Amino acid sequence: MKEAELRALIEDVRTEKLPRRRFIERLVGLGLTAPMASMLLMHAGVAQSQPAPVYKPTKRGGGGALKTLWWQGPTLLQPHFANGTKDQEGSRVFYEPLAVWDNDGNLVPILAAEIPTPQNGGVLEGGKVVRWRLKKGVTWHDGKPFTADDVVFTWEYARDPASACVTIGVYKDVTVTKVDDLTVLVSFKKPTPFWATAFVAAEGAIIPKHLFGPYAGAKSRDAPTNLKPVGTGPYVFVDFKPGDIVLGAINKNYHMPNRPYFDTIEMKGGGDATSAARAVLQTGEYDYAWNLQVEDEVLKRMESGGKGKAHIVPGGDIEFLQVNITDPWTEVDGERGSVKSKHFAFSDPKVREAMSLLCDKKSMQEFIYGRTGFATANFMNNPERFRSKNTKWEFNIDKANALLDGAGWKRGADGIREKGGKKMKFVYQTSINGTRQKEQAIVKQAAQKAGIDLELKSVSASVFFSSDVANPDTYGKFWADIQMYTTTMTAPDAERFMDQYKSEEISQKANKWSGRNICRYVSAEYDKLAAAGSSELDPVKRAAIYIKMNDMVVNEFIVIPLISRPRVRGGNLKLVTTLSGWDLDFSALQNWYRESSPG
Amino acid sequence: MGHYLLRRLLIALPSLIGISVVLFTVLALAPGDPFSEMVQNPNVPPEAVANLRAQFGMDDPVWQRYFRWAWAMLNGNWGFSFISRIDVDQLILGRLPVTLVVIGASQVLALLIALPVGVISAARPYSWFDRIASTFALIGFSLPTFFTGLLLILLFSIKLDWLPFVFRADISATGWEWWRQNILQAIMPVTVLGLLQGASWTRYVRSAMLDVIRLDYVTTARSKGLREYAVIMKHVVRNALIPVVTLVALTMPQVFGGAIVTEQIFRVPGIGSLLIDAILRNDTPVIMAVTFVFACLVILFNLIADVLYGWLDPRISYR
Numbered sequence: 001m002k003e004a005e006l007r008a009l010i011e012d013v014r015t016e017k018l019p020r021r022r023f024i025e026r027l028v029g030l031g032l033t034a035p036m037a038s039m040l041l042m043h044a045g046v047a048q049s050q051p052a053p054v055y056k057p058t059k060r061g062g063g064g065a066l067k068t069l070w071w072q073g074p075t076l077l078q079p080h081f082a083n084g085t086k087d088q089e090g091s092r093v094f095y096e097p098l099a100v101w102d103n104d105g106n107l108v109p110i111l112a113a114e115i116p117t118p119q120n121g122g123v124l125e126g127g128k129v130v131r132w133r134l135k136k137g138v139t140w141h142d143g144k145p146f147t148a149d150d151v152v153f154t155w156e157y158a159r160d161p162a163s164a165c166v167t168i169g170v171y172k173d174v175t176v177t178k179v180d181d182l183t184v185l186v187s188f189k190k191p192t193p194f195w196a197t198a199f200v201a202a203e204g205a206i207i208p209k210h211l212f213g214p215y216a217g218a219k220s221r222d223a224p225t226n227l228k229p230v231g232t233g234p235y236v237f238v239d240f241k242p243g244d245i246v247l248g249a250i251n252k253n254y255h256m257p258n259r260p261y262f263d264t265i266e267m268k269g270g271g272d273a274t275s276a277a278r279a280v281l282q283t284g285e286y287d288y289a290w291n292l293q294v295e296d297e298v299l300k301r302m303e304s305g306g307k308g309k310a311h312i313v314p315g316g317d318i319e320f321l322q323v324n325i326t327d328p329w330t331e332v333d334g335e336r337g338s339v340k341s342k343h344f345a346f347s348d349p350k351v352r353e354a355m356s357l358l359c360d361k362k363s364m365q366e367f368i369y370g371r372t373g374f375a376t377a378n379f380m381n382n383p384e385r386f387r388s389k390n391t392k393w394e395f396n397i398d399k400a401n402a403l404l405d406g407a408g409w410k411r412g413a414d415g416i417r418e419k420g421g422k423k424m425k426f427v428y429q430t431s432i433n434g435t436r437q438k439e440q441a442i443v444k445q446a447a448q449k450a451g452i453d454l455e456l457k458s459v460s461a462s463v464f465f466s467s468d469v470a471n472p473d474t475y476g477k478f479w480a481d482i483q484m485y486t487t488t489m490t491a492p493d494a495e496r497f498m499d500q501y502k503s504e505e506i507s508q509k510a511n512k513w514s515g516r517n518i519c520r521y522v523s524a525e526y527d528k529l530a531a532a533g534s535s536e537l538d539p540v541k542r543a544a545i546y547i548k549m550n551d552m553v554v555n556e557f558i559v560i561p562l563i564s565r566p567r568v569r570g571g572n573l574k575l576v577t578t579l580s581g582w583d584l585d586f587s588a589l590q591n592w593y594r595e596s597s598p599g
Numbered sequence: 600m601g602h603y604l605l606r607r608l609l610i611a612l613p614s615l616i617g618i619s620v621v622l623f624t625v626l627a628l629a630p631g632d633p634f635s636e637m638v639q640n641p642n643v644p645p646e647a648v649a650n651l652r653a654q655f656g657m658d659d660p661v662w663q664r665y666f667r668w669a670w671a672m673l674n675g676n677w678g679f680s681f682i683s684r685i686d687v688d689q690l691i692l693g694r695l696p697v698t699l700v701v702i703g704a705s706q707v708l709a710l711l712i713a714l715p716v717g718v719i720s721a722a723r724p725y726s727w728f729d730r731i732a733s734t735f736a737l738i739g740f741s742l743p744t745f746f747t748g749l750l751l752i753l754l755f756s757i758k759l760d761w762l763p764f765v766f767r768a769d770i771s772a773t774g775w776e777w778w779r780q781n782i783l784q785a786i787m788p789v790t791v792l793g794l795l796q797g798a799s800w801t802r803y804v805r806s807a808m809l810d811v812i813r814l815d816y817v818t819t820a821r822s823k824g825l826r827e828y829a830v831i832m833k834h835v836v837r838n839a840l841i842p843v844v845t846l847v848a849l850t851m852p853q854v855f856g857g858a859i860v861t862e863q864i865f866r867v868p869g870i871g872s873l874l875i876d877a878i879l880r881n882d883t884p885v886i887m888a889v890t891f892v893f894a895c896l897v898i899l900f901n902l903i904a905d906v907l908y909g910w911l912d913p914r915i916s917y918r
Contacts, residue, residue: 069765075683075880083634083682083880164651169644221684239769241693242683243876244868247769268765270866270876275752275764283756285763462879466632514645 003544010044010540020046024105030547033316034105034582035492039194042107042117043127043539054576055258057593061250063261066575066592068288069276073243073269078226079205080158080165085584088202089290090246090267092586094141095231097204098132098151099196101492101582103313107196108588111135111146111206111232111255113182126191126537132199134182138255140208141236148178151199153209153216162217167203174198193539194493201492201583206232234260234590244269254590261593274298280570281308287594288577289570290585295435296370299568306573312371313567315581319373319439319486321359321560323352326520328427328479335509336479339520344422346481350407352557355482357400358446361562368438373563400450409451417451425453426481429473431461436484439562454482469512476513478520486565492582498546499530501553521558607905611898618894623668626883627661633681633881655681668887678884682877687888690873695855697768698869701788701862702854708793709800710847716797717804721812721839722831732801739798744791748864751787762787766867788865792858796850803846807839841911848904852896856889 009026012018020041027037057063074090075083082088098112107115113133116122122131138146155176158165165171175187176198186198198204211230215223229237232255235248246267250260268286276289277299284307292299292310299310327341345351361375409417409424417424428443430436437458444454457480459473464485472479487497499505500516503523507515529549536542553559569585571577574595578588634648652658656667671678677687716736720729756764763784770780811817812835820830859871866872870889877885909915 075680075876076685078684081684161646161650164647164654166643166647166651168647168650172644221679227685241768241868242680242685242690243873244694245767245769247771264771266767266769268767268866270868270872271765271863275864275866278757279765283760283764285756285765462881466881468632 003541006040006540006544010040010046013041014044014046021104027543028314028316030550032494032543032546033492033497034103035101035107035196036105036194036494036543038105038107039196040539040543043193045119055591055593056576056595057258057261060252060254060258060260061263063263063594065264065266066262066288067266067268067286068290069271069279069286070267070269070290071271071273071276072291074240074246074267075242076226077229077237077240077246078207078223079203080154080163080167080207081226082166082202085202086269086290089584089586090240091205091229091231092202092233092584093235093246093248093265093267093589094229094233094237095205095207096233097201097206098134098199099204100201100584100587101580102578102588103580103582105492105582107200109135111138123195127193127195128188128191130186130188130195131179132184132186134184135255136182138232139253140210140232141230141251142208142211143253144208144210146206146208146232147181148184149181150206150209151184152176152178153213154206155198157207157212157216157220160217163220165220170197170203190535191537193537193542194495197493201587235262235265238264256590259590265589277302277310277570280572281305281310284308284572287572287575292568292570293435294568295368296372299372299570300370308570308572308575310371311569311571311577311579313569313579313581314564315567317486317488317565317567318376318561319484319563319565321355321443321482321484321562322478322519323355323558323560324478324481324483324519325352325558328481337477337508337520339506339508339522343481345409345419345424345426348407349556350403351409354400354403354407354450355447355452356557356560357394357396357403358443358450358452359560359562360395360442360446362395363442364439364563367442368435369563369565372568373565376561376564395446397446397449404450404452411451415451416453423453424451425455427457428454428482428484429457429459429464429480430484431464431475432458433461439484474513476507476515476518478507478518483518484562494546495534498533498549501549501558502527502530519553519558521553521556523552526552604902604906607902611902614898615895619669619672619891620665622887622890622894623665624661626886627664629881633883651681655679657681668884672891677888680877680882680885682880682882682885687884690885691870691888691892694868694870694873697766697867698871699854701766701785701867701869702792702858704785705789705792705858706796706847706850706854708789709796712793712797713800713804717801718808718831718836720801720805721808721835722827724809729805733805736798736801739794740802742795744795744858744861745864747794748787748791748861751791752864755787764865766865768868784865788861788867791861791864800843800846804839804843807842808835811835811839841908844911845904845908848900848907851900852893855896856893 009018009023013020013023024034024037028034070086072086074087076087077091079088079091079095082091096110099107099109099115102108109115111134113135114120116130116132124131134148140146155171157163158167159171161168173189177185179185188195199206208230211225212223227240234251234254236251238247238249240246248265250263254260273291273293277292277294279285280289281302282305303309323346324337325343325346326337326339327343328337330341332338332341365373365375404417409419412418428440430440440456444456447454463471463473464475466474468474475483475485501521502517505515505517506520507513507518526549529545533542533545536545554561567581569579576593576595578591579585580587634651656664668678680687680690683690716732720732723729752764755762764787766784766788770777772780817830817834820834856870859875862869862872863875874886874889
């Protein structure tokens with residue numbers, strides 16, 4: 001999609017020819033995130049749709065206990081130390097950011113009085129400075145007032161390398177200054193089209209200065225508040241056992257009227273996804289369960305119990321194949337898969353294309369994922385295709401055969417293709433996971449018909465996804481011909497996600513295989529686009545650049561997207577949640593309630 | 600006796616050092632990284648992870664890390680969890696009460712089953728009671744806990760809806776309600792573990808009884824005209840229990856170690872589930888502490904068993 005087309009689309013939304021939601025869906029289809037699409041509209045002066053969530057309770061409390069199950073329980077409750085989502089969610093019960101993302105990519109204020117926009121004077125100098133106005137009358141759980149000092153302190157705390165915060169990436173390059181007690185300025189080094197990073201969503205939780213102040217920097221691990229959080233959130237801390245349970249009770253002084261509804265909240269950890277689904281969908285022992293990585297068939301059977309239902313929330317997770325264009329089997333300059341080497345087959349784009357034709361995404365969706373995955377035919381492709389109902393991605397063994405014939409790969413006596421004495425035998429690796437092994441089998445079957453022999457390899461997830469330099473089987477090393485896993489668009493802004501195939505990000509010995517360009521794709525044009533994208537001030541041009549970058553890696557078949565995986569959560573039939581695919585499950589916890597009769 | 604104890608303790612020392620070295624090396628060589636979740640997340644800059652690794656001293660050579668750990672352990676510092684960022688002893692202490700109660704109760708249940716059933720079976724060998732008991736014992740210790748656990752959940756939680764299958768250590772109710780809820784939720788895990796243990800102990804009790812019951816002094820007691828009850832209880836059981844006591848003492852460390860599989864099925868927040876979580880997340884200090892404490896307990900209870908043995912049977916002397 002070109003810049004002009006994007007602008008035309010934005011104009012359509014402004015003149016209400018195109019519903020806002022459609023616009024966002026379309027950009028998500030192009031590989032952007034909903035928050036990014038929403039920011040585009042905001043810059044163009046299109047007001048955010050503010051779909052006030054339906055919230056029926058007319059008084060605070062009285063809802064009894066909210067019991068939630070997390071098969072990976074939170075292990076710590078300091079949002080800036082979070083090891084992963086589970087910890088961020090646990091912290092989110094007590095701590096709050098200035099704003100969160102809703103499912104349509106809107107910024108929704110929590111501790112902010114309003115969302116900064118160019119129109120209300122909140123976004124200055126084209127996004128170089130953002131002025132946040134804070135909500136009046138918010139207090140910490142211990143009664144102390146919440147002010148701009150806390151916001152500034154959170155920034156100072158998180159950006160200090162000695163504090164060892166995992167959110168340092170968000171805060172190290174911004175400057176936060178206090179204007180008055182209820183106003184802060186967030187300044188960037190240069191105009192930043194996507195400025196909603198600091199103090200927003202999962203990594204934006206504000207922590208109290210009066211409790212963490214004495215423990216900033218190297219003493220950070222000794223703070224008693226690390227274990228007994230004091231925040232501004234809808235629930236106050238009661239008890240915490242790492243990995244097992246988080247208990248909270250209603251915050252009687254919560255800053256939103258009539259909220260929260262529940263008197264207590266419980267996050268119970270441990271166990272496995274299947275039994276969590278059972279406890280929510282089948283027996284109703286629990287109200288809500290996180291991340292039900294369970295086969296759809298099993299989910300459906302449990303739902304027939306009539307106690308709960310699965311919530312399917314679209315997000316940015318994509319199961320995809322990576323094709324190795326370097327040679328993983330011979331050492332060049334003392335390293336396997338060196339950028340200087342060439343893969344005997346995959347260096348030819350025709351072979352890569354044939355490989356993509358052999359991925360039967362439809363069967364994967366139908367037989368493996370059901371409701372919990374969609375074949376991503378046109379993801380990161382052009383909008384014409386995305387719009388089309390009749391998906392253009394192909395599963396076509398004949399075409400693959402023709403491509404391989406054309407590229408000079410002849411079938412040998414054993415039916416395996418060969419060229420120049422090299423047989424088409426590839427190692428196809430992924431992590432150990434029932435679903436993935438089934439996907440591997442589907443691809444292998446099709447490949448066999450095209451004269452390609454795939455050796456399936458599965459590596460224990462804890463090894464595959466580790467950064468262990470000594471282990472040859474990590475996904476970062478990619479010492480195989482093909483590999484498969486799920487990539488997560490963790491940040492609402494796509495920049496970090498999109499620039500991962502830059503040549504400076506190449507995963508290799510020199511950077512201990514920590515680079516994110518795992519396919520070791522080298523393209524001067526892509527690098528140029530990435531550089532242009534990061535310094536582009538015009539959000540529309542920037543989005544157009546990222547769409548183009550995506551088209552490059554997909555159309556050159558460096559990556560083969562397979563299945564878009566929505567988030568799957570289980571909820572009691574009466575429980576009303578506000579889930580967002582772009583933020584934490586608990587991003588709008590204050591709005592959760594229970595219908596009095598099943599609705 | 601005192602001399603014997605001292606010698607045993609001195610022998611235990613090198614074994615403990617050996618165990619700790621092996622554990623530490625294996626963990627250090629094992630693949631995986633406690634911060635892998637962060638490494639995968641492109642929003643966490645590599646510096647942040649490098650910082651954490653440096654703070655926890657994970658980049659130092661293995662032997663340095665070992666000595667640091669050993670010195671801290673000697674000083675009573677069990678280490679600092681990478682993942683939870685709190686002291687390991689706090690983590691373990693938080694899990695200990697539940698473990699002691701659940702596993703302890705299951706051992707008591709096992710004894711309550713094993714002793715009477717074993718004694719009666721041996722008193723009337725090859726009777727109907729003995730045959731039925733033997734069959735059940737065989738089934739009991741052949742079925743793995745993950746199977747019996749799921750079976751009980753399907754029956755009592757899903758079909759009948761009598762018992763909860765998620766174990767909660769924090770029950771907010773008070774008074775009788777607190778007791779009721781705690782007992783209800785403990786029934787299934789305790790039964791699963793108790794039956795497994797009870798089944799194998801039944802077999803031990805029975806065979807120990809049979810060994811004794813054939814001895815001449817039992818015949819003498821009978822011919823003296825003692826009642827059968829007195830013969831069994833006073834003369835047979837007492838002597839037969841000596842090996843059983845040792846056996847029970849040796850399984851005591853398990854009470855602290857928890858039951859990994861059963862805890863996972865019922866979400867019992869015991870030490871077993873702490874250990875498995877720590878292993879999955881590569882939280883080395885926690886794995887080290889739990890396994891090392893477990894090793895210490897095994898050695899300690901071995902010693903206690905030996906001492907008990909001599910006390911129960913004065914014919915055994917300590918040299």
